[in-house]
Amino acid sequence: xxxxxxxxxxxxxxxxxxxxxxxxxxxxxxxxxxxxxxxxxxxxxxxxxxxxxxxxxxxxxxxxxxxxxxxxxxxxxxxxxxxxxxxxxxxxxxxxxxxxxxxxxxxxxxxxxxxxxxxxxxxxxxxxxxxxxxxxxxxxxxxxxxxxxxxxxxxxxxxxxxxxxxxxxxxxxxxxxxxxxxxxxxxxxxxxxxxxxxxxxxxxxxxxxxxxxxxxxxxxxxxxxxxxxxxxxxxxxxxxxxxxxxxxxxxxxxxxxxxxxx
Amino acid sequence: xxxxxxxxxxxxxxxxxxxxxxxxxxxxxxxxxxxxxxxxxxxxxxxxxxxxxxxxxxxxxxxxxxxxxxxxxxxxxxxxxxxxxxxxxxxxxxxxxxxxxxxxxxxxxxxxxxxxxxxxxxxxxxxxxxxxxxxxxxxxxxxxxxxxxxxxxxxxxxxxxxxxxxxxxxxxxxxxxxxxxxxxxxxxxxxxxxxxxxxxxxxxxxxxxxxxxxxxxxxxxxxxxxxxxxxxxxxxxxxxxxxxxxxxxxxxxxxxxxxxxxxxxxxxxxxxxxxxxxxxxxxxxxxxxxxxxxxxxxxxx
Numbered sequence: 001x002x003x004x005x006x007x008x009x010x011x012x013x014x015x016x017x018x019x020x021x022x023x024x025x026x027x028x029x030x031x032x033x034x035x036x037x038x039x040x041x042x043x044x045x046x047x048x049x050x051x052x053x054x055x056x057x058x059x060x061x062x063x064x065x066x067x068x069x070x071x072x073x074x075x076x077x078x079x080x081x082x083x084x085x086x087x088x089x090x091x092x093x094x095x096x097x098x099x100x101x102x103x104x105x106x107x108x109x110x111x112x113x114x115x116x117x118x119x120x121x122x123x124x125x126x127x128x129x130x131x132x133x134x135x136x137x138x139x140x141x142x143x144x145x146x147x148x149x150x151x152x153x154x155x156x157x158x159x160x161x162x163x164x165x166x167x168x169x170x171x172x173x174x175x176x177x178x179x180x181x182x183x184x185x186x187x188x189x190x191x192x193x194x195x196x197x198x199x200x201x202x203x204x205x206x207x208x209x210x211x212x213x214x215x216x217x218x219x220x221x222x223x224x225x226x227x228x229x230x231x232x233x234x235x236x237x238x239x240x241x242x243x244x245x246x247x248x249x250x251x252x253x254x255x256x257x258x259x260x261x262x
Numbered sequence: 263x264x265x266x267x268x269x270x271x272x273x274x275x276x277x278x279x280x281x282x283x284x285x286x287x288x289x290x291x292x293x294x295x296x297x298x299x300x301x302x303x304x305x306x307x308x309x310x311x312x313x314x315x316x317x318x319x320x321x322x323x324x325x326x327x328x329x330x331x332x333x334x335x336x337x338x339x340x341x342x343x344x345x346x347x348x349x350x351x352x353x354x355x356x357x358x359x360x361x362x363x364x365x366x367x368x369x370x371x372x373x374x375x376x377x378x379x380x381x382x383x384x385x386x387x388x389x390x391x392x393x394x395x396x397x398x399x400x401x402x403x404x405x406x407x408x409x410x411x412x413x414x415x416x417x418x419x420x421x422x423x424x425x426x427x428x429x430x431x432x433x434x435x436x437x438x439x440x441x442x443x444x445x446x447x448x449x450x451x452x453x454x455x456x457x458x459x460x461x462x463x464x465x466x467x468x469x470x471x472x473x474x475x476x477x478x479x480x481x482x483x484x485x486x487x488x489x490x491x492x493x494x495x496x497x498x499x500x501x502x503x504x505x506x507x508x509x510x511x512x513x514x515x516x517x518x519x520x521x522x523x524x525x526x527x528x529x530x531x532x533x534x535x536x537x538x539x540x541x542x543x544x545x546x547x548x549x550x551x552x553x554x555x556x557x558x559x560x561x562x563x
Contacts (some may be wrong), residue, residue, distance in 0.1 A: 054308040104322060106350050115312045116347060119319020126281060126302055127323060146343075150313035156307075215408060 004073060007046040007205060011072070014165065015042050016232055016259050018081070019068045024252040032242030034065040036169040036227040037136060039203050041069040044134055044165075048180050048212060052131035054120050056105060058113020059138035059167060060094035065093050066103065075102050080105040111144025113137060114164065118154040121162040121220075136165045140172035142189070143181050155194040160218040167202065169229040171240050195220045202227035232259050263418045264291040264360060266399035273400075274407060277297050277326060283317055285310045285331035287360070292330075297497035314340040317355045318347035326354075326407065331364065333359030333375030334418060337382055344413065349385040352412040357382075362392065362417030362450070363503030363532065364546040371536035374546075378417060380508020383478050387412025390477040392450035394436070395421035398475060401432035405476075420543075422454040424461075434476040435485045441468030443561065444497035445488055449474050449510050452503050452552060455544075469499070469561055479510060481517035492518065492525045499560065501530040501552060528560060 019038055023031050037059065049055055057066045067084065070076040076091075083089040090099040092109030105116050117135035124131050129142050141147050154162055168186060183189045190197045200211035202225030213225045229243070230236025233255045247255060268291055274280055275298045282295060283304045296303040305425050306313035310331060317329045325335045337344060338358045348355045359375055366373035379390045390411050398421070404406060406414040423429055430436055438453060439460050446469045448456055453473035470491050492498045498518075500511040511529035518525060533550040547553050 105318070106346060109346055111311075112315055112343065112347055115315030115343070116319045118312070119316035120323065121319075122316065123281075123320035123323040123325050124306070126320075127279075127326065129323075146315075147312040149307075149309035150315075153306060153309065153312050153316065157304075 004046055006194055007043055009205070012039065012042055012205070013259065013262060015028070015068055015072050017256060018038075018071065019064055020233070020252070020255050020259060021148065022068065022081050022084050023064055024247045025082065027246045028064070028085045029242075029244040029246050030061045030064065030093070031247070032171070032230040032236050032239070033059065033167070033169065033244075034062050035231045035233065035236065036202070036229045037062040037167040038065045039205070039231070040066065040165050040167070040208055040225055041065050042046050042072060043205060043208050045069040045073045047209070049134065052118070052129070054104060054131060054133045055102070056113045056117040056120070056133065056135045057095055057107055058117070058135055058141060059104075059110065060106075060108030062167070063091070063095045064091060064137070064187045066095060070100070070102055078098070091173060092179050105186070110138065111146040113141075114147055114150035114154065114159055117162055117164070118159060121154070121159040122157055124161060125159075131161065133162045134165065135162070136167060138172070139166055139168045139170065139186060142183055142186065151193055151195070154220045158194070158218050159220045160216040162220040163212070163216075164220060164222045166222060166224045167227050168224050171226045171229045171238065171243065173243060175240065190224070195222050197224065199224045199226065201225070203231055232262055234258055263396050263399050263420065266396050267358070267403070267418060268292050268295050268442070270400040270403035271295050272298055274326075274403065275315045277402040279324065281320055281328070283313050283327065283329045285313050285335055287331055298331065307448050310335050310373055311340045311343050314343040314355070314357070315347045318343070318351065318353050321348070321353040321355045322351065328356045328358060330358040330360070332373055333362045333378055334373060337375070337378050337415065344382070345385055348413045349388060352387050352411045355413050356406050356416065357413060358416045358418065358513060360418045362419050363452070364543045367542040367546065368540050370540060374535060375417065375445045376503060376535065377451065377505045377508065379415065379477050380504060382415050383508065385413070390417065392417045392475050392477065393419075393421070394450055394453050394473045394475050395423055395429045397429045402475070417450065419451040421451055426459040426528040426552065427457060432475070434474065434483065435488065436473045436475075437470060437485070437487065438473050439468065439471040441465060441470045443467050443469040444495040444499060445470040445472055445491045446501060446557065447472045447474055447488070447510070447514065449502040449504065452501055452547070455547070456501070456554050456557060459558055470542045474510060477510065478512070479513040481520055484517060489521075489523065492523060497526045497528070499528045499530065499557070501557065502530050503547065503552060506531045530557065530560075
């Protein structure tokens with residue numbers, strides 16, 4: 001636990017606004033999948049991730065949300081956010097391989113994060129070190145075979161120091177997950193594994209906290225967060241194109257207005 | 263080399279930071295290591311992508327991680343995991359491939375590893391060890407274990423020195439047979455298969471046989487005696503159980519050209535992933551023209 005006070009709705013509003021501002025100022029897309037993951041990451045970094053803990057962003061295209069989460073706890077400076085996605089930056093479109101101490105791994109190719117997190121969790125156990133490993137994934141990543149290799153491994157090794165958060169926004173690169181390669185309902189697909197499967201609303205702070213308070217029972221926990229791509233911005237919500245599109249000034253003004261009113 | 267490999271790691275296993283991962287291989291070879299390492303010996307199952315990335319996660323914590331499989335399974339299947347998770351972060355994961363080259367012989371082409379080091383050496387800070395003799399393995403384990411600038415790949419095979427021949431101490435470059443003829447550079451265990459055929463030739467026409475055991479080829483580290491014999495004879499032969507592309511032949515050619523050394527280079531290499539019929543490692547070497555007889559015939563021209 002960090003020493004910061006609990007995340008409140010006003011602070012969460014600032015965080016979402018800063019995320020959208022950063023994307024607008026840098027002319028960058030991927031906003032939809034950042035907004036769906038932002039709330040859970042904001043809670044995690046504010047209230048759960050301490051010096052001994054580790055966080056792996058498996059859905060690397062939510063790098064913006066990771067940078068903002070780190071900014072929100074004072075680990076990345078506001079000035080640095082202004083370099084996002086520009087030449088000579090340490091904040092590229094997917095998490096960097098070096099340069100930011102709180103980012104352990106370059107991710108962006110899907111299906112790697114759960115193995116990275118599992119290796120870290122097992123490594124901590126072998127080293128008899130404290131600390132918990134958190135891994136945030138997309139739902140589309142469950143189409144990668146390596147994700148299932150990692151799940152089998154994490155369950156077999158009884159990694160009770162591992163918590164996986166699935167940003168289940170139901171939209172992927174070129175369609176709905178149910179239309180492309182359905183695994184709906186995902187919680188049932190996961191239910192046969194020796195893990196704690198915890199569905200929760202992914203934009204409700206109290207519900208996220210409650211899910212994170214669930215006992216691990218010596219097994220990995222998987223929080224399946226029911227989220228909305230483009231959460232909080234009416235013209236983005238559940239629209240696939242906001243996986244890609246940057247904001248123009250009019251759209252940005254509207255997004256600010258809507259996010260400020262929430 | 264599996265027994266020597268297991269023995270060398272047993273010595274290393276006293277460090278509490280050492281972890282060994284296997285992709286479900288090691289029957290009748292690695293049991294002593296499994297017993298010694300206990301919970302630090304992890305059978306990661308038939309899931310090489312996960313195994314390599316788990317290794318990266320552990321190595322980042324400072325653990326001394328070794329990941330083992332049949333050679334092609336430890337680099338070809340999980341190549342992206344090696345690239346993104348291990349090499350991009352310059353993590354000192356040791357990838358150990360058993361049966362490099364045509365080592366799995368008649369088991370078939372899925373089990374051969376004849377493009378392994380060429381592919382892996384394209385990655386940042388990658389170091390490759392190809393021990394020549396079984397006796398080299400302890401030294402190679404020490405060197406690979408001490409290499410912390412990035413990942414290492416160990417291509418294990420089967421040492422084949424002639425009976426009664428005394429194996430010289432390990433070194434990156436070793437002159438196995440002296441001679442005044444054109445030098446032959448052979449990579450890994452292949453070098454041992456040429457000794458018997460070469461050592462009885464007359465001194466004047468006998469090639470100087472060199473064994474190379476570490477890659478990439480470092481231009482500044484080429485032995486002076488090798489360079490001298492290339493310059494004197496105007497010729498060099500490179501033999502490797504690896505495809506032509508990305509092999510030692512082109513690496514060495516680049517080094518020589520970079521130093522302004524002009525020489526006729528003959529390259530013997532693994533010519534095909536599979537032929538019309540299947541066979542043992544020595545049969546496959548013959549099919550590729552990597553056998554001693556073909557080498558000697560070449561040197562007569």
